[in-house]
Amino acid sequence: MLTEAKNQLLTRVGPRTKMGDLLRRYWHPIAGVGEFDNNPIKPIRLFGEDLVLYKDLSGCYGLIARQCPHRRADLAHGWVEGNGIRCNYHGWLMNEKGACIEQPYEDIANPSPHSKDRCGTDAYPVRELAGMLWAYMGPHPAPELPVWEPFNWRNGFAEVVICEVPCNWFQCQENSCDPVHFEWMHDNWSNVQKGSSVRAAKHLKVEFEEFDYGFVYKRVREGAGETDETWTVGRVTLWPNGFFLGDHFEWRVPIDDDNTLSISWFFTRVPTESEPYVQDKIPTWHAPIKDEQGRWITSHVMNQDIVAWVGQGVIADRSKENLRSSDRGIVLIRQRFFDEMDRVEKGHEPKGIIRDPALAKNVELPTIMKKIFVEGIPLKDFEKYPVLKARLTDFRWHAGQPKEIRRAFEQAIGITAR
Numbered sequence: 001m002l003t004e005a006k007n008q009l010l011t012r013v014g015p016r017t018k019m020g021d022l023l024r025r026y027w028h029p030i031a032g033v034g035e036f037d038n039n040p041i042k043p044i045r046l047f048g049e050d051l052v053l054y055k056d057l058s059g060c061y062g063l064i065a066r067q068c069p070h071r072r073a074d075l076a077h078g079w080v081e082g083n084g085i086r087c088n089y090h091g092w093l094m095n096e097k098g099a100c101i102e103q104p105y106e107d108i109a110n111p112s113p114h115s116k117d118r119c120g121t122d123a124y125p126v127r128e129l130a131g132m133l134w135a136y137m138g139p140h141p142a143p144e145l146p147v148w149e150p151f152n153w154r155n156g157f158a159e160v161v162i163c164e165v166p167c168n169w170f171q172c173q174e175n176s177c178d179p180v181h182f183e184w185m186h187d188n189w190s191n192v193q194k195g196s197s198v199r200a201a202k203h204l205k206v207e208f209e210e211f212d213y214g215f216v217y218k219r220v221r222e223g224a225g226e227t228d229e230t231w232t233v234g235r236v237t238l239w240p241n242g243f244f245l246g247d248h249f250e251w252r253v254p255i256d257d258d259n260t261l262s263i264s265w266f267f268t269r270v271p272t273e274s275e276p277y278v279q280d281k282i283p284t285w286h287a288p289i290k291d292e293q294g295r296w297i298t299s300h301v302m303n304q305d306i307v308a309w310v311g312q313g314v315i316a317d318r319s320k321e322n323l324r325s326s327d328r329g330i331v332l333i334r335q336r337f338f339d340e341m342d343r344v345e346k347g348h349e350p351k352g353i354i355r356d357p358a359l360a361k362n363v364e365l366p367t368i369m370k371k372i373f374v375e376g377i378p379l380k381d382f383e384k385y386p387v388l389k390a391r392l393t394d395f396r397w398h399a400g401q402p403k404e405i406r407r408a409f410e411q412a413i414g415i416t417a418r
């Protein structure tokens, strides 16, 4: 249980909030590169700020304030040129640094070199990595953008999945440190929805450990001993707002206090007989969270999580909860966030920031099934691993995978639809 004041500290992310200040010290994935194949401009809201993300004709990405510095027209209606984005109202041109570089009428009527002074706008650096675009919205110098080791894996099919979740980011992230919910929300609830009374293997023991880039949670379930990788390796609550499960990452990026951008990166190594495999480009798709009748989708793993998160309320009221031993991980991450917010307020560098470029090139994480992702296995052995076996028939994480992406996946793996 938390006081209302402490709950606000964890959940408010706008400018000049303690959590906003902390989270802005990190790079965040904000879009898929594939989103810019057909449309070079994407309006986006992050940490309570309205912005436009664009790719200009030179291939440079920019993330700048959505409203034009002239008379505040919406730059989402502008167009991109060789070196920036042009406002559709009076044609001012802005570049990725937020500088105003052309003012067409002024350049004729009043061609003073100073006319563009103080006409700049807010701008944030953007980088491309692993088929995603990453933004840094904190003070400079920006830290290194960590290249998590799986981004360097070869011979794999990756995809980026995006959706917007109408609730606060922190309850989404608490779910990254919550092993017991798998048994109930994903296993038992899925069974119940199928009309089955079968109950999943019970959790017998859970442990939580902190490391440089987050926390690891470990579990022992009925039928699996302490030699199982879910106990010896565990899963990663990636600091500050991610989750790493071996074959995929999930991030929960605050749009504002009431909405969260869910962006995930999935990887499947192709079978050894399909190697070498080089993916031309990593596709991005947008996942629905409600069906055509407006009902929540509850069939897929992350859709189930989303139902839980949204069900907790737009901002979960943590003054009314009752934490027990299953929630030790939740307590640990909350405390770490309180401590790190204080550190930033005192002018210190928070947890997990990387300043060493050599280290940032390949940051290792505890990884279940790592040997399989790094060395590969033949297709016949996919059957031995539930995560891989499930991928052969369906994409079980999010509903709505587009058919063309499924087809590309099947071609990469060397299977046809079953």
Ligand code: FES
Binding pocket: 068, 069, 070, 071, 072, 073, 087, 088, 089, 090, 091, 092
């Ligand atoms: S409002 Fe954008 S150029 Fe005038």
Ligand SMILES: [Fe+2]
Binding pocket: 175, 181, 182, 185, 186, 301, 305
């Ligand atoms: Fe879950």
